[in-house]
Amino acid sequence: xxxxxxxxxxxxxxxxxxxxxxxxxxxxxxxxxxxxxxxxxxxxxxxxxxxxxxxxxxxxxxxxxxxxxxxxxxxxxxxxxxxxxxxxxxxxxxxxxxxxxxxxxxxxxxxxxxxxxxxxxxxxxxxxxxxxxxxxxxxxxxxxxxxxxxxxxxxxxxxxxxxxxxxxxxxxxxxxxxxxxxxxxxxxxxxxxxxxxxxxxxxxxxxxxxxxxxxxxxxxxxxxxxxxxxxxxxxxxx
Amino acid sequence: xxxxxxxxxxxxxxxxxxxxxxxxxxxxxxxxxxxxxxxxxxxxxxxxxxxxxxxxxxxxxxxxxxxxxxxxxxxxxxxxxxxxxxxxxxxxxxxxxxxxxxxxxxxxxxxxxxxxxxxxxxxxxxxxxxxxxxxxxxxxxxxxxxxxxxxxxxxxxxxxxxxxxxxxxxxxxxxxxxxxxxxxxxxxxxxxxxxxxxxxxxxxxxxxxxxxxxxxxxxxxxxxxxxxxxxxxxxxxxxxxxxxxxxxxxxxxxxxxxxxxxxxxxxxxxxxxxxxxxxxxxxxxxxxxxxxxxxxxxxxxxxxxxxxxxxxxxxxxxxxxxxxxxxxxxxxxxxxxxxxxxxxxxxxxxxxxxxxxxxxxxxxxxxxxxxxxxxxxxxxxxxxxxxxxxxxxxxxxxxxxxxxxxxxxxxxxxxxxxxxxxxxxxxxxxxxxxxxxxxxxxxxxxxxxxxxxxxxxxxxxxxxxxxxxxxxxxxxxxxxxxxxxxxxxxxxxxxxxxxxxxxxxxxxxxxxxxxxxxxxxxxxxxxxxxxxxxxxxxxxxxxxxxxxxxxxxxxxxxxxxxxxxxxxxxxxxxxxxxxxxxxxxxxx
Numbered sequence: 001x002x003x004x005x006x007x008x009x010x011x012x013x014x015x016x017x018x019x020x021x022x023x024x025x026x027x028x029x030x031x032x033x034x035x036x037x038x039x040x041x042x043x044x045x046x047x048x049x050x051x052x053x054x055x056x057x058x059x060x061x062x063x064x065x066x067x068x069x070x071x072x073x074x075x076x077x078x079x080x081x082x083x084x085x086x087x088x089x090x091x092x093x094x095x096x097x098x099x100x101x102x103x104x105x106x107x108x109x110x111x112x113x114x115x116x117x118x119x120x121x122x123x124x125x126x127x128x129x130x131x132x133x134x135x136x137x138x139x140x141x142x143x144x145x146x147x148x149x150x151x152x153x154x155x156x157x158x159x160x161x162x163x164x165x166x167x168x169x170x171x172x173x174x175x176x177x178x179x180x181x182x183x184x185x186x187x188x189x190x191x192x193x194x195x196x197x198x199x200x201x202x203x204x205x206x207x208x209x210x211x212x213x214x215x216x217x218x219x220x221x222x223x224x225x226x227x228x229x230x231x232x233x234x235x236x237x238x
Numbered sequence: 239x240x241x242x243x244x245x246x247x248x249x250x251x252x253x254x255x256x257x258x259x260x261x262x263x264x265x266x267x268x269x270x271x272x273x274x275x276x277x278x279x280x281x282x283x284x285x286x287x288x289x290x291x292x293x294x295x296x297x298x299x300x301x302x303x304x305x306x307x308x309x310x311x312x313x314x315x316x317x318x319x320x321x322x323x324x325x326x327x328x329x330x331x332x333x334x335x336x337x338x339x340x341x342x343x344x345x346x347x348x349x350x351x352x353x354x355x356x357x358x359x360x361x362x363x364x365x366x367x368x369x370x371x372x373x374x375x376x377x378x379x380x381x382x383x384x385x386x387x388x389x390x391x392x393x394x395x396x397x398x399x400x401x402x403x404x405x406x407x408x409x410x411x412x413x414x415x416x417x418x419x420x421x422x423x424x425x426x427x428x429x430x431x432x433x434x435x436x437x438x439x440x441x442x443x444x445x446x447x448x449x450x451x452x453x454x455x456x457x458x459x460x461x462x463x464x465x466x467x468x469x470x471x472x473x474x475x476x477x478x479x480x481x482x483x484x485x486x487x488x489x490x491x492x493x494x495x496x497x498x499x500x501x502x503x504x505x506x507x508x509x510x511x512x513x514x515x516x517x518x519x520x521x522x523x524x525x526x527x528x529x530x531x532x533x534x535x536x537x538x539x540x541x542x543x544x545x546x547x548x549x550x551x552x553x554x555x556x557x558x559x560x561x562x563x564x565x566x567x568x569x570x571x572x573x574x575x576x577x578x579x580x581x582x583x584x585x586x587x588x589x590x591x592x593x594x595x596x597x598x599x600x601x602x603x604x605x606x607x608x609x610x611x612x613x614x615x616x617x618x619x620x621x622x623x624x625x626x627x628x629x630x631x632x633x634x635x636x637x638x639x640x641x642x643x644x645x646x647x648x649x650x651x652x653x654x655x656x657x658x659x660x661x662x663x664x665x666x667x668x669x670x671x672x673x674x675x676x677x678x679x680x681x682x683x684x685x686x687x688x689x690x691x692x693x694x695x696x697x698x699x700x701x702x703x704x705x706x707x708x709x710x711x712x713x714x715x716x717x718x719x720x721x722x723x724x725x726x727x728x729x730x731x732x733x734x735x736x737x738x739x740x741x742x743x744x745x746x747x748x749x750x751x752x753x754x755x756x757x758x759x760x761x762x763x764x765x766x767x768x769x770x771x772x773x774x775x776x777x778x779x780x781x782x783x784x785x786x787x788x789x790x791x792x793x794x795x796x797x798x799x800x801x802x803x804x805x806x807x808x809x810x811x812x813x814x815x816x817x818x819x820x821x822x823x824x825x826x
Contacts, residue, residue, distance in 0.1 A: 033645075036653045043660060083641065084705045108648055108692060111702050112717070113710040132688045135655035135681045137663055166722040168759045237713075 024071030024102075024148055029054045030061035030087060031076045031106075040074065040134060047141045057081065058090035065094050070101060072148055076131070077107040077114065088114055095126060102147040106131045112237055115158050119233070123189065123226050127153030152189035152229050159187040162236040171217050172236070179216075182209045187236060189229045244295050247308040251288030254315035255281055261321050279481035287311030290488030298495050300591045302353025306346050307488050313339035314484075326396040334379040334397065340417065340457070341371045343487075344424045347450065350431075351442040351495055352585045356565050363427055367420050374413035381405050414461035421457040425450045434565065436534040439586040441497050445490040449483075456483045508600050522604050523552065526581070529597045534566075536582040539609035541616050549580060552608065554615025571598045571605060579605045622802070626735070629800040633699075633738050640699040648691050655684045700741065708737045712744055712762055719748045721757055721777070727764040729771040735801050736821045740764060740773045742797060743805075743819045746790050747775030755779025755815060769823035770803070774816060782811035794819075 027049045031037040034056075041051045052068045055061040057080045065073060073094055077087040091103045102125040105118055115128040127147040133140050133155070143153045163172065163184055175183060185195045195206050214221050217235055222228045258281050288311035294304025316339075320332025344367045348360050355361045381401035383394065428450045432443050456479050463476045508529035527535040538549040538557050551557040559580055560566045567585040570577045587594055598605075662677035695701075703711035709727035716723035731737070744762045751760045757779030765772050783791070791807065794817075798805040803821040 033649055033653065036649065036656070039653060039656045039660070043656065046660070046663075078644070078701075083645070084701070108644055108652075109696075109701060110692065111710075111714055113702060113706055113714065131652045132655055132685050134652065135659040135685060137659055161717055165717045166720060168722040168724070170722070 023050065026050050026052045026068065026070040027072045027074060028052060028061065028064045028068055028070040029074050030056070030058065030064075030079065030090070032056050032079045033076075036076075043134065043137050043140070044074070044144075047137060049144075058086040061087075061090050062093060065098065065101065069098065072102040072104065072144055074104045074106065074144065077105055077109065085114065088118060091118060091126075092120070095120075095122075099124075102126070102144070102150075104129060104144055104147055104153070106134070110155075110157050110161055112158055112162055112233075115154050116233060116237065119152060119154075119230065121230065123152035123229050125150045125152075127189070128155055128158065129153060130155045130157055146189065146194075151191065152226065154188050154229070154233070156184070156188055159184050159236075162187060162233070165236070174216055175213060179209055179213050182206065183213050183232065186210070186213075186228060187232045189225075191225045243305070244292055247288065247292050247295065247305075250312055251285065251292070251308065254312055254318065255285050255288075257322055258284065258315050258318045261318060276477065276481075279485065283481060283484040284311045284314040286485045287314060287488045290492040294492055294495050300588050301351060301495060303346065303350055303491060303495055304353075306342065306349070306353050307491060310339050310342040310346060311488075313342050324390070324392055326392045326394060329393050330379065330396045333384065333395065334382075335375050337371065337375070341367045343453070344420060346491065347424050347446065347453075348427050350428075350446050350491065351439075352567075352588050354585075356563070356585060358563065360427065363420075363423055367424075370416045370420065374409065374416055377409045378406075378413065381409055411465070414465065417461050418458050421454045425454045435586065436532050436584040439532075439584040441531075442494045442586040445494040445497070449487055449490040452479075452483050453487060456480050508597055522601065522608055526597060526601055529600075530583065530587055530593065532584045532587060534584060537605065537608070538580045538582065539605075539612040540577050540579060541609070541613040550612050550616045552612055554612050554617075554619050556616070569594055569598070571602065573602060573606055578602075578609050622800075625800045626802070629739075629797060630735055633735065636699040637704070640695045640701060643691060643695040643698070644701070648688060648695065651684060651688050651691065655681055655688065658684065699738075703737060703741050704734070707731050708740055708764060711737075711741055712764070715741070715745055715748060716762060719760070720752050721748075721755075722759045723748060724759070724761045725763075726761070729764045729766045732771055732821070732823055736771065736823065739797055739801055739803065739821055740771060740819070743773045743794055743817065744775055746794050747817045750783065750790065751775070751777045751779060751815075754783070755781075757814070767820055770821050771823065773819045773821065776814060776816040778814045780811065781809045781813050781815050783807060783809040783815045791817075 025048060027044055029037060029040055029044070029051055031040060031054070037054050037056070041054060044051055049072075052070055053064040055064050058075075061073070061075055064070075073091070075087045075091055077085055079086050087107075088105060091105050094101055094103055099122075103118075104127040105114075106129055107114060108131050110130065118126055118128050125147050127143055129140070129143055133143070146153050163180065172180070172183070181199065182195055185198060190198070192203060192206050192210065195201070196203050199206070201209075211221065213219075219231055219235060222231060259277065287307050291304045291307030291309075291311060294301065294307060296304070298304060317332035317336035320329040320336075322328075341364075345355075345364045348364055349355050355364055379395065379397035380399045383398040383401065385394075428443070428447055432440060432447050435443055456476070459476050460480060463473060508525055523535065523537050526537065527533050536551070538551055538559060540548055541550050542548055549557050549559055559568050560582060565585070566582050567588050569581045569583065569587075571579045571581065581594070581598065583594075658677060658681050662674055662681065665677060666674045700711050700714065702714055708729065708731070709725075712725045712727055716725045732740075748760060748762070751757050755777045757777035760775065760777040763772075763774045763776075765774075795805040798819045798821065801821060803819055805817070805819045807815065807817055809815040
């Protein structure tokens with residue numbers, strides 16, 4: 001049962017295309033396995049996206065993106081011909097060429113290196129999700145919605161690994177459970193508003209927690225969500 | 239060498255000289271181009287070549303120079319036949335093809351001191367000289383019909399076909415120019431041999447090198463004589479020079495041939511030196527090189543059953559013996575009839591087979607000893623290479639398994655989980671009961687399995703290592719370690735085998751830290767170490783680790799050694815553990 005059957009529902013709904021502006025629900029998929037590609041196309045179509053093109057490798061993906069100017073691109077990280085990270089490379093290229101196109105990279109690797117590479121220094125409209133998130137279409141579509149709205153998404157499992165990393169002098173271990181929870185959500189790229197909704201907390205409470213976390217970690221306070229996710233990730237990776 | 243060729247050479251020489259000396263006194267008088275007062279020096283030239291040649295054949299039977307000198311002497315006398323037998327054909331052959339001795343002389347210079355033509359250049363020069371000799375003289379024979387005052391009726395050129403004074407002049411000039419060119423080329427070749435020769439070679443070549451200048455000068459002057467230069471006095475001077483040069487030249491060759499000989503003293507010194515020989519293989523080579531006076535001497539040992547050639551050098555590397563084409567000579571030494579080694583040396587030593595033989599006999603035991611050592615070294619190289627190949631094959635296999643898991647099972651399970659997810663979505667809308675809950679549970683199990691598979695694949699071969707390099711892979715490894723790990727990686731990218739080995743050193747090291755060390759922190763440090771890298775995993779734990787206790791560490795040491803690296807463990811109880819691996823940069 002989808003609480004949010006259409007990405008266009010909800011408070012941050014994206015405007016319909018007006019006069020040549022790209023239709024934000026138009027999607028391009030890249031995935032080398034035909035079965036998975038078809039399933040994902042169906043899943044996104046069911047969710048209200050218009051899958052205008054699919055690609056089986058990175059070159060085709062770039063060509064389709066240039067031709068269709070979709071609102072969002074969902075791509076596998078490992079594709080022919082080298083089966084390494086061509087999906088990631090293509091994603092970076094798309095982000096450089098078409099900053100307005102939201103990019104979601106699906107990966108089998110729990111590797112923060114790839115996620116950080118993808119975010120670069122501009123985490124707007126980009127996401128790194130583990131491929132098995134497709135089992136939950138609501139979760140997946142919510143994440144795609146977030147990148148479509150210009151937010152960033154880091155897979156919770158990647159964040160868990162970052163938080164689980166042991167440091168010799170570890171301010172993270174001095175955080176309360178609630179604070180760690182909020183830190184993880186910030187690292188996943190969520191805004192204060194989203195954290196409030198997720199944890200059923202008031203926005204004042206969340207703001208207080210965030211301020212505490214930043215003090216304990218000795219990070220300069222930041223109100224900008226994008227800068228905040230980069231700062232938190234950089235801190236956790238250090 | 240049997241005596242027959244020597245005997246034949248002596249007989250032929252004596253007969254030819256006798257005929258030459260007798261021709262003017264034979265009852266039938268005829269025209270002959272050699273004036274009476276030149277008869278003595280004319281005969282002396284041939285006699286000197288034959289005599290020096292015979293001496294060379296006797297003293298240096300291994301060299302063909304002696305035989306070549308005899309042949310040159312006989313070729314010098316050959317035209318006499320044309321004056322001895324009153325037949326037009328012999329006379330025609332004599333006057334047209336009498337300069338064969340000049341080509342043989344060129345061959346002597348080029349092939350000295352072995353009498354063999356070793357390089358393609360040498361063979362080319364001599365073949366060219368022969369070709370030019372045949373070509374220019376055939377052309378001359380067809381177009382030249384000399385009529386000297388006093389010739390008999392049968393003394394005419396039977397080959398003559400057509401001709402004119404102008405054609406004669408052109409062909410004659412071409413022949414002379416060719417002779418000058420070949421004189422220069424042959425002289426240049428001798429100089430080249432000298433420049434490239436080693437010590438014994440130069441000792442042998444010295445007299446010949448000195449003889450090159452007057453001989454070449456005479457050949458050139460002789461061609462210019464009566465063409466550019468004129469005058470009876472000049473003609474006389476050039477002839478005198480010619481006879482002088484040609485009479486003394488054979489003895490120059492002979493001296494060169496005999497000079498190769500080195501005393502017995504050298505071999506005696508060798509025996510003494512080998513008595514105390516226990517040093518590196520290079521010592522044996524140097525001792526032999528000194529005894530034979532050839533610093534360029536090489537020893538190759540025969541190790542049968544190796545991949546590639548049969549011979550190896552003293553480091554155990556497979557080595558090919560120089561072919562017959564090479565400017566080097568090969569002497570194969572055997573023991574009980576089976577070849578054990580080969581000496582590669584200056585061709586000049588071929589003229590001294592006794593010296594080579596006695597030196598080799600003195601060194602045989604030491605050489606056989608070295609051969610056995612070279613064999614062991616060769617086998618060791620082979621074993622090392624095969625060990626590296628096995629490790630590499632293992633790495634490739636792990637990589638392949640990881641790839642198959644990722645693109646196969648993992649991908650299928652993810653697709654399956656997506657399908658189940660979509661069914662669940664629909665079931666939520668239409669299906670009764672707790673179907674959606676059951677499906678959720680199944681999907682949860684499936685995601686657990688996908689996670690397990692992902693960790694398994696990562697343990698088999700971390701894809702990030704191949705894609706992003708050692709630094710990123712070590713960071714990722716450190717992030718998963720339950721003990722705080724500081725990673726410092728300051729090395730350029732290396733070959734895959736080195737990076738994979740470095741990674742597994744760190745992985746195994748950190749796994750041990752986590753399991754046994756009771757440490758509160760650890761460091762992984764990768765630094766550039768010359769061309770290679772140095773990997774160090776250190777912790778502040780309990781220490782007291784040794785290779786024997788953990789098969790993991792034993793395996794690591796083997797792995798590092800397989801690519802030619804070294805592995806060490808410092809682990810004092812209570813003072814932490816430090817694993818250090820030094821890996822070469824060039825391992826494949």
